[in-house]
Amino acid sequence: MVKAAVAGIGGRMGSRIAQIVAETEGIELVGGVERPGHPAVGRDLGLLAGMPPCGLVVDDAVEAVLARCDVLIDFTAPEASLKHLEKAAGTGTAMVVGTTGFTPAHMEKIRDLTQKMPCVMAPNMSVGVNVLFKVLRDLTRLLGPDYDVEIVEAHHRFKKDAPSGTALKLAEAVAEARGRSLQEVGLYERHGIIGERPPEVIGLQTVRGGDVVGEHTVFFLGMGERIEVTHRAHSRDNFARGAVAAAKWVVGKPAGLYSMQHVLGIAE
Structure with a gap:
């Protein structure tokens, strides 16, 4: 069973990803993280994912969720995603990143960080x-x-x-x-x-x-x-389901930067 956590879990995309994780076989929701001061911090993960309370709450420190997950799914903002990638590279934890707006300098840093951990990155996961x-x-x-x-x-x-x-x-x-x-x-x-x-x-x-x-x-x-x-x-579910499929695929892969075309088996 793949253990997944969601960064930005209090947002529209993050909460929907959490719900899709909860509905999908072979993967379970074990953590969520939001920026300090966000209203979702301290809330029960189960309630955010449309399930009964599960006893786990949303953290405001990514280190806490990386300690208990196999993969972190991140649809946040460039600076936040970079911080999460740095922490995940330190632990070797896999990531799925759907954040957009990265600069060329950001991408250079991301390519360096993903030499230490596997990461699927795509601007669109449908x-x-x-x-x-x-x-x-x-x-x-x-x-x-x-x-x-x-x-x-x-x-x-x-x-x-x-x-x-x-x-x-x-x-x-x-x-x-x-x-x-x-x-x-x-x-x-x-x-x-x-x-x-x-x-x-x-x-x-x-x-x-x-x-x-x-x-x-x-x-x-x-x-x-x-x-x-x-x-x-027509809905964000296309992106959420793609991200969850990527999360199941990337765990156990060698370190490197992958695309959704790798996940779908159509990469050139």
Whole structure:
């Protein structure tokens, strides 16, 4: 039985992950952590996960939950996730990280830390999106450079980072399939007299509002036709179930940084 703990367990995503863990065979909830002062600290884990009281309470120190879990599932914020990764690297505890908004410097540090522990990291843990990451590379290669690529993403008003981590990953997949880097060809804003569109550009546009769970559309725009590939998330359960599947998969793996495509067996 895999023993799992959840960081950010008092949030919308964290509490739902806790509930999915409680419903899933082969894994059990043994801990939860929140920042000091959060109202969830001290509350019973069972009640947070929609179960009867279990006698375990939410901690405000990650060290306490790492001492009793096999894997820590983390959907928090970049600085908090980095702190948790540092602590997990010290104990060799596996992690699943769905946090987005990491900088290149953060990622360099994460790659170093995951030399000491196994970690699945993905901006989006749904099966559909991760299949899309793979299919998009093939579609880009088949259509060739004559098709302009634009990506539009929409999320709820509370999301803090933009573009979404999923949109960036989609754009990276297209750029890599074209033999470029997103740093070279990504375009995140248009305003005023912008001139003719450079053919190599990959545009990323952001929409924020309401309670949109997550929507991403990749446009391949040719002369006389266009292809649109859209993924819409109708609930956070897609991400939660993917994270729990990743947690069961990563325990016992060698140290290293893994993606959801590794979990699904479709990594290139």
